[in-house]
Amino acid sequence: MARNGPSGPAPKRPEERRRRNKSGVEVQVTPQHYRNVAAARDGLDETWHPIAQQLWRSFGNSPQAFYFEPSDWAQLRYVIEAAHASLSRYEDRMSVDSLTSVVQALEDFLTTEATRRRVRVAVEPGPIEWPEPPGHWGDIPSRWFLSLRDSGQSAFYTPTDVAFAVYVAEAMHRHLAPGVRMSGRMLSTVIKACSLLLTTEASRRIARMELTTVESRDIDTQVTALMEKYASAI
Secondary structure, three states: OOOOOOOOOOOOOHHHOEEEOOOOOEEEEOOOOOOOHHHHHHOOOOOOOHHHHHHHHHHHOOHHHHHOOHHHHHHHHHHHHHHHHHHHOOOOOOOHHHHHHHHHHHHOOOOOHHHHHHOOEEOOOOOOOOOOOOOOOOHHHHHHHHHHHOOHHHHHOOHHHHHHHHHHHHHHHHHOOOOOOOOHHHHHHHHHHHHHOOOOHHHHHHOOOOOOOOOHHHHHHHHHHHHHHHHHHO
């Protein structure tokens, strides 16, 4: 017997969708646009270091915060306070123990794409803003930070990835500052943080991310050339 209208259950709202990967593990898909205005406004402490303030604000602008409960925000505030302390205790260096603890703690809040992939959370990132490197950073952290903006994995970043990258670049700068003793433990922690941003091919393969080797601007150039060639042949 023919049925009138569509059959089957009504489609789920975006916040209820799931996506399955090839291994059969369910992947939570967040809404594309989300902003927790109240948490971003009410929890901010304006006495925090500017980088710590940027970290806090970035969660209010990132889709993974859709899943946060009041307990998430309360604990995140504690972690951002620790990030502030790690940035403010010394002017030109950073405690490796503090940095290690903050990096590990931030993973619990789905701060980076590597962590989100590990726990099977797929977000729909919107446009993000890339700040220019501050003038006090040295050449190496500045180039590293800008390289993220130009690399393919940044297409999966949310504002928290960018804010986390600023924090890591600041740690990199202080580690390399003149007069600061080179620490193998600090190097190990910074490299660990870099891997959470999928900066190397090894980290991307572990996260099962495949990037095209042809940049989009090269694709546009090739398409334009082909169109011109086709037009001239008509």
